[in-house]
Amino acid sequence: MGFIMNGLDVEDYDRTYDDRELLRRVLRYFRPKFAAMALVAVMIVLHSLTQTAMPLLISWGVDRIEAGTVADIGWILTAGILAAGVLGWVFNFFRQWYSAKVTGDVVLDLREDAFDAVLDRDMSFYDEHATGKIVSRVTSDTDDFATVVNLTMNLLSQVLLVGFITGLLFLRNVELALLTLLVSPIVIGLALLFRRVARRNTLRAQRSLARVNANLQETMGGISVAKNFRQEHTVYSEFRPINQQSYAVTLRQGFVFSGIFPLLFLVAGLATVVLVQVGGTAVIGGSLSAGDWYLFLQAVALFWFPLTSIAAFWSQFQQGMAASERVFALIDATPRVVQEDSQPVGRLAGHIEFRNLTFGYEPARPVLREFNLVIEAGETVALVGHTGAGKSTLSKLITRFYEFSGGRLLVDGRDIRSLDIGEYRQQIGAVPQQPFLFSGTVADNIRYPRPESTDAEVLTAASQVAGGEWLEALPDGLATDVGEFGRALSMGQRQLVALARLLVQDPAIVVLDEATASVDPLTEAQISEGLDVVLAGRTSIVIAHRLSTIEHVDRIIVLDHGRIMEEGDHATLLRAGGRYCEVYNTYFRHQSPNYQPGSGFVPAAP
Ligand SMILES: Nc1ncnc2c1ncn2[C@@H]1O[C@H](COP(=O)(O)OP(=O)(O)OP(=O)(O)O)[C@@H](O)[C@H]1O
Numbered sequence: 049m050g051f052i053m054n055g056l057d058v059e060d061y062d063r064t065y066d067d068r069e070l071l072r073r074v075l076r077y078f079r080p081k082f083a084a085m086a087l088v089a090v091m092i093v094l095h096s097l098t099q100t101a102m103p104l105l106i107s108w109g110v111d112r113i114e115a116g117t118v119a120d121i122g123w124i125l126t127a128g129i130l131a132a133g134v135l136g137w138v139f140n141f142f143r144q145w146y147s148a149k150v151t152g153d154v155v156l157d158l159r160e161d162a163f164d165a166v167l168d169r170d171m172s173f174y175d176e177h178a179t180g181k182i183v184s185r186v187t188s189d190t191d192d193f194a195t196v197v198n199l200t201m202n203l204l205s206q207v208l209l210v211g212f213i214t215g216l217l218f219l220r221n222v223e224l225a226l227l228t229l230l231v232s233p234i235v236i237g238l239a240l241l242f243r244r245v246a247r248r249n250t251l252r253a254q255r256s257l258a259r260v261n262a263n264l265q266e267t268m269g270g271i272s273v274a275k276n277f278r279q280e281h282t283v284y285s286e287f288r289p290i291n292q293q294s295y296a297v298t299l300r301q302g303f304v305f306s307g308i309f310p311l312l313f314l315v316a317g318l319a320t321v322v323l324v325q326v327g328g329t330a331v332i333g334g335s336l337s338a339g340d341w342y343l344f345l346q347a348v349a350l351f352w353f354p355l356t357s358i359a360a361f362w363s364q365f366q367q368g369m370a371a372s373e374r375v376f377a378l379i380d381a382t383p384r385v386v387q388e389d390s391q392p393v394g395r396l397a398g399h400i401e402f403r404n405l406t407f408g409y410e411p412a413r414p415v416l417r418e419f420n421l422v423i424e425a426g427e428t429v430a431l432v433g434h435t436g437a438g439k440s441t442l443s444k445l446i447t448r449f450y451e452f453s454g455g456r457l458l459v460d461g462r463d464i465r466s467l468d469i470g471e472y473r474q475q476i477g478a479v480p481q482q483p484f485l486f487s488g489t490v491a492d493n494i495r496y497p498r499p500e501s502t503d504a505e506v507l508t509a510a511s512q513v514a515g516g517e518w519l520e521a522l523p524d525g526l527a528t529d530v531g532e533f534g535r536a537l538s539m540g541q542r543q544l545v546a547l548a549r550l551l552v553q554d555p556a557i558v559v560l561d562e563a564t565a566s567v568d569p570l571t572e573a574q575i576s577e578g579l580d581v582v583l584a585g586r587t588s589i590v591i592a593h594r595l596s597t598i599e600h601v602d603r604i605i606v607l608d609h610g611r612i613m614e615e616g617d618h619a620t621l622l623r624a625g626g627r628y629c630e631v632y633n634t635y636f637r638h639q640s641p642n643y644q645p646g647s648g649f650v651p652a653a654p
Pocket of ligand 1: 175409438
């Protein structure tokens with residue numbers, strides 16, 4: 049039991065909507081489809097009427113036979129049943145057609161809203177939640193919701209049928225009608241009981257599927273690492289219990305769901321026995337016609353069918369509602385990055401000031417405490433420090449991917465929270481260590497920040513980076529396909545594409561995490577040359593990993609545990625022989641052409 053439920057907890061952005069609110073949200077999606085739904089409703093009524101006509105016609109036939117008028121009924125019955133059948137088919141066809149269209153449209157809208165919400169979420173959201181689980185909400189949960197819409201249409205039609213048949217029963221024989229109805233509270237009671245169990249099991253099944261998706265997604269993302277370390281068996285042994293859990297949970301769900309039907313059919317069967325007994329006695333006693341008796345026996349079957357399917361429907365209804373609840377929770381997840389205003393940004397000069405800023409990924413564990421730093425417009429600063437010092441954190445705050453809890457972050461003297469976030473980000477060029485390329489050509493990727501840029505503009509940008517020599521190594525030049533995630537290009541080439549992309553974007557501030565992966569000396573030289581062009585005239589914050597970079601920046605900032613330990617230029621800091629010296633000896637010194645292994649450390653200043 050413990051194993052079955054492991055990892056199926058709610059996500060922290062999950063929330064429980066009360067039934068009315070959930071229904072209101074769902075109905076909002078249906079409002080624009082009112083005309084089509086009205087047509088579906090009319091078709092449902094007409095279809096139910098034709099279905100009611102069938103047993104009524106036969107009962108009439110039985111009565112005629114009992115009265116000895118056999119000869120007259122043949123053609124009337126045939127024509128009546130044919131007409132009811134054909135009309136029923138036509139009404140049902142239009143009902144299905146239009147309801148499929150309404151459902152499709154609603155799911156389309158819901159999925160678009162969910163996808164929109166996914167794009168809107170802060171980066172912290174993606175740090176905290178597995179992407180596979182998010183994907184599951186946008187795909188399978190919206191599908192489950194579609195199922196519920198279809199079921200609702202079916203249920204509506206069946207409820208109407210029950211209504212018509214009940215009316216008919218009362219018109220023909222009140223006593224027998226009451227007898228039939230007597231059993232319905234038992235069925236409804238059982239269905240309601242079942243509802244609670246079904247909802248719980250359904251939620252678990254959805255979560256276990258989301259876990260499978262999340263695991264698969266992660267595995268695919270890291271497949272090269274797994275293969276590199278020959279860890280396929282570890283990946284498999286992690287997947288296996290998750291898959292087995294999904295199997296066990298789904299099996300349980302099936303078991304619970306299938307448990308209810310035999311019970312309901314048993315109750316229905318017992319009720320039919322009573323009707324046979326009471327009705328048969330009444331026919332023999334002469335107080336009931338054979339036709340009416342037949343009608344009751346037929347009607348009871350029709351009567352039970354909707355009731356039992358309401359019970360079955362309930363579980364799936366719950367499944368759909370739980371799914372819609374999960375999708376709405378994703379749509380409604382509260383953003384952490386909150387802009388207080390959206391003032392126009394204009395062209396930024398690029399002056400940045402952290403003023404007494406406090407930030408932690410988890411509020412209880414701040415990474416930066418009362419942090420102060422001023423970066424002048426047009427200045428190039430290098431951030432250095434041991435791993436975990438807070439270098440990337442500073443860049444993530446400048447790109448406004450995360451919200452800080454205290455202090456202020458000022459850009460050109462204006463509070464970052466007051467700016468139009470879209471306009472602001474357009475002027476921030478962020479280059480991660482491993483630039484992400486989208487499927488398409490090199491030109492498509494360079495043009496990404498400004499899709500309207502012309503081929504000539506793209507070529508100019510590409511040629512500015514290291515004189516464009518790198519293009520010659522590409523099989524089709526700018527038209528070269530980069531493959532998924534840019535895998536068809538070398539690491540160095542991907543970085544060069546990212547630099548050209550930055551030139552097309554023309555940002556005021558560049559936040560660059562230098563790649564640590566070593567590239568061949570020629571590409572290294574091309575990247576350095578490209579960097580000079582790209583960073584010129586912009587405020588640049590570089591998380592430095594290259595000696596050539598730290599030697600040339602305006603200022604080096606040495607960070608440790610979220611605090612500035614030292615700052616200055618390379619030569620001055622080296623002479624000072626303090627913390628920078630230590631970082632230099634650890635990360636940069638071996639890159640120097642004069643470096644000789646075992647030659648000792650740069651001596652600290654006396
Ligand atoms: N998404 C995250 N969620 C929680 N904690 C994080 C997250 N990212 C970073 N941290 C923590 O914040 C601290 C600073 O991390 P940061 O990534 O800024 O360091 P860094 O100096 O850039 O290190 P590196 O050179 O290894 O990239 C570390 O203690 C790290 O564990």
